[in-house]
Amino acid sequence: MSGEAQRLRLDTLDQLSGQGRGWIGPALDPRALRVGVVHLGIGAFHRAHQAIFTELAGAATGRDDWGITGVTQRSASVRDQLMPQDGLYSVLERGPGAAPLRVVGSVREVVSGAADPAVVVDRIADPAVRVITLTVTEKGYRRDAAGRLDRSDPQIAADLAGRPPRTVVGQLVRALQRRRAGSARPVTVLSCDNLVSNGEVLQGLVHDFLDALPSAEAGGLADWIATSVRFPTCMVDRIVPATTAEDRADALALLGLADEGVVVAEPFRQWVIEDDFAADRPAWERAGAVLTKDVAAWEAVKLRMLNATHSLLAYLGALRGHDTIAAAVSDDQLAAVAEALMVEDVTPTLRVPDGLDLDDYRRQVLKRFANPALRHRTTQVAMDGSQKLPVRLLGTVRDRLAVGVVPQYAALAVAAWMAYVAEGREARGRELPLDDPLADRLRAAATAGVGDPRRLVDSLLRVEEIFGADLPEHDGFRAALIDHVRRLAAG
Template sequence: MTNTTKKQTLSQTLCQGNLAKLPTSIDIPTYDRSQLKAGIVHIGVGGFHRAHQAVYINELLKTPGSEQWAICGVGLLESNRGLRDILVKQDYLYSLVVRHPNGNIDNKVIGSMIDFIFAPDSKQAVINKLAHSDTKIVSLTITEGGYNVNPTTGELDLNNASIAHDIANPDDPSTAFGYIVAALKIRKNSGMPAFTVQSCDNIQHNGAVTRKMLLSFTQQQNPADAELSQWIAQHVQFPNAMVDRITPVTTKADIDYVAQTFGLLDEWPITCESFSQWVIEDNFNDDRPQWDKVGAQFVSDVTPFEKMKIRLLNAGHSVLGLLGSIHGYATIDETVSDKDFSDYLRAFMDLEVTPLLDQLDGIDLAQYKDTLIERFSNPNIKDSLARICSESSAKLPKFLIATITENLALKRDCSLAALVIASWCLYSDKQVNQAQQALDIQDAMRDELAKYAQKTPTDKFAFLKLNSLFGDLIIKRAFNKHYDNAIDALYSPSSDIKEIMKSTLSKKHKKVSAETK
C-alpha cells in the first residue's frame, strides 16, 4: 500500500456504507439496522454505556425478533455536542476494542444505537422521544453525582442549582429527572402506559435510589398534582442492577489503533476489558429485552451482588487511585503491579470488606478477589488514576465511607480505610504527588474539598468537618484514632506513602493476629 492510498483509506469515516470495506476479522452488525426501532432511550451516552449495555443489545439484535430493542441516545450536557456530531457522521456506529489480559484483542463495530438527540438544541424532541409509545425503557448512566443525593441525609439535594432550576421551570428541563417527569406527565395525561426507568450506574440499590429521588423531585416540582406522584409510584418500575466492565477514557492511541486496524476513521472508539457482568432484578413495566440470552443475569434480588461489587471493585479502585496518585503512578495496572499496593488492597478487601458481605450462591469471594487483582493488572487496559479518582466526592460516600461506618457500628477496626481517607485529604490539599508533580483532579467539589483539607496543618480533623460527605464520622473516636495517626504520617516532612502503607498494614496484621489467638 502506498502512502497516498493509505492516507485516502484513513480519510474515510466508519459508517454504514463503509462496513463492507472492513477486514473480515472484525465483528460487524449482521442485522438490518434499517428495520430497528428504539425501544430504549439512554440518557448519558458515555464510554461505559457504549462498552456495556449497548454491547449486550448489539449481541441481542443478532437474534431475529429483537428488532424493537435498539437504542436512542440522549446527551444532556453542552459537552455532549462533539459526541453527537461524531455519531451522526458515523451513522451512530462506533468501534469497540476489547483487550484481554493475555494480549488478545477482539475488534468489533457496535450498531445498536440508531439515533442520538442533543438536548440543549432539542429539549422538546427529548421529551417527545421519551413519551413515544415505542419507548419501553429509559436507562441512565449519569454518574453517581447525577442522582443529586445528599450523602448525609440520603434525600434529594434541593440546593443543587440544576435541580432547583428544573423544579421551578418544568417546561425547561436540564436534568434527567426533569426530562423523565415531563415525559411521564404526558404519558399519564394521554392514558399511555409508563416506561421502566433503569439505572446502570455504580450505586448500591440504584433502582431504589432513582425511584426515591425521582418521586421527591416530582413532589417538589408538582406540589398541587399529587396524582402524578401517585401514578409514578404505582406504575413506573425501577429495577436494581449491578453493572461491571472497566472502560478507560478513549485516547489518541485508541483512535490510531482503530484507524490502522480497521482502515477507517472512528473519531470516538471505545476500549474496554474482556470481563463484563450485568445482574438485573426482573422488575419491568412492560416487555423487556432477553438480555439473559447474551450473558446478563436476571435475579429476584440484586442487593448482595451490588454490595460485593461496589465494596470490593469500586472501593478497591479508589484505594489504588488515591494511594497510587500520591506515590506518582499514572495507571491502575502499574499501581497494582507494585506488591506494596496489591498487598494493601488485598488486605483491605479481606479484612475490612469481606466480613461485611453476604454469601452468594455460585460466587467464590476469594476467587472473585483474585479476578479483581488480575483485571486491575491487565497491562492492555491503561486506566488512568485521574479517571479513577474523578468525582471522588460522589463515589467515596457509597464505595468506602459506607464500609467504614458499618465496621464502626460493629466495633471493627477500619485502619486501612482510614489511611485512604487521610490520603484523600492530602490529595485534595496539596494537589501534587510525592515528586511535586501536579495531579489532575476532576471533582465538582474540588474547591470545597481543598478549602477544608488546607486547614489540616492547624486542625488535623478539618477535612472530616465537611459533613455533607462524612456525616458524623468526626465524632467516631475509634476512626479518629487511626485518622490522626495517618495524618501525622502523611504530613511528616519525610513522608513516603509506601512506607506509611507498610507500617499501617503491619499494625493491622498484628492486631488481627492478636485477636485470633
C-alpha cells in the first residue's frame, strides 16, 4: 500500500463525493448519528454484518439515533484502525454478484474493553442505548463443562471480586447494575454468536454471575432484569475471511483512499432475530433481516448444515494441504463427504423452517464455500475447535445415536479434528496451528495417544468440556472415531 495515499476519513471522503468511482458511500451522514447501540466484540464479522443492517435500517426509516459504539475485547487493533478514520471503513464483497465497495459510517466510536473497562460500563448504562449486541465468539462466554459460567476462570473471579470488568458477562452485569441505579430504562441484549439458543445461554450466564455476588450487592438487580431486559435469540450468517494486504490494496484502488479497517465478505448475508425486545430497536427487517417468534429451526439448520460442514472441510482440507475452504470443496472426495454429512447425518435431525427449501439450502452452502474469491483459510476456520464442535457437530451426533444410528460423516469430522490436533502437520509437512483455549490440554491428551488411534481417541474423548460424560461411553461412536482416525493416519 502506498505510503503517500490519504487515509479514509470524513473530510477525505467528502472530497471524493460525486466522483463516480464505483463505490457506495454511507447510507446516513455519520456526523448526524447518535449512538443507540453498544456492540461487544467489534471484529470483522460485526462490521460486515450487523453494522450494515443497522445503517441500512436507519436509512430506510430516516432514523439518526442508531449509531454504534463498538467495544474491543482483547486487542485494541480495531480501535486503532477505525478511530483515526472517524469510525469509517469499507466492505469489499468477493464473488459472483458482488456489490460495489461500500463505505460504512454506522460505527461512531470504538473503545477498548481491556484498556477502558469503566468506559464500557458507562456506555452500556447510557439511557440513550436501547440495544446491546455481541459477537465475542464461543469462548468469550467463559462457560464450564456444564455450560454454566466458569467461576474458576481467573478473569471471571476478578470481575466478581469487584475490579472494573473485563469479561463480557462482567461488563454486562456491572453495566446493568449501573443502569438500574440511574435511568432504569429497559434494554435488549442480543447475542449474535454461534451458540444454540444464544439468547437463553447469555441470560443464564448473567444470572450465574448475579448468583455469585453477595445478596446485598446484587440487591434487586435480578428482579429488575426480569422486567426490563430481554435476551432474544438470533442466527447470523455471512462468510467473512481475514483481511489481507491484497484486500487493502484493492480497497485503495477502488476508493482512492487508504483504509486500514477494510473487511472482506461474500455477497450473501442473513440475519434471523427473535422478535422480543424490551424497548425500541432498529427496523432491521427493512434491511432484509427476518423477525420471527421461532429462531430455533433456522438456527439448527445453519449450525448443523453450514457451520458443521465448514468445520469438516477445514480439518479434512487442512490435513490434505488445502489452504482455503474453496480449495477443499474443489476436492471431489471432500465435496462428496461434505454433501453426505448434510444429507445422511444432519437432515434427519432438522425441523425445517417454513419457506426454506432444504435441498436448495444445501446446494447454496456448497456453492458459497466454493467461492475462490474469498480465500477463507482452512486454519482460520479450524480455530477454537473445542468450542465449536459441541455446537456444530455433537448435537447431530447425539440425535442420531438416540435413534440407534452412528452418524459416520459427523464422526469423520470429529476424527479429522482429532487428527489435526494430534498430527500438527499437513500432508506436505507444513505446521498446522492449534489456536484453541484448551490448546495445552489438547496437546497433552494427543501426546498420550501418539501413534495409536485407539489411545488417541480415548484420550481426547476424555476432555469432558467437549464430549461430556455420555459420548465416551458410546461404543459405536467410539469405534467409528477409531476407524476414521486410523484411515486418516494411513492417508
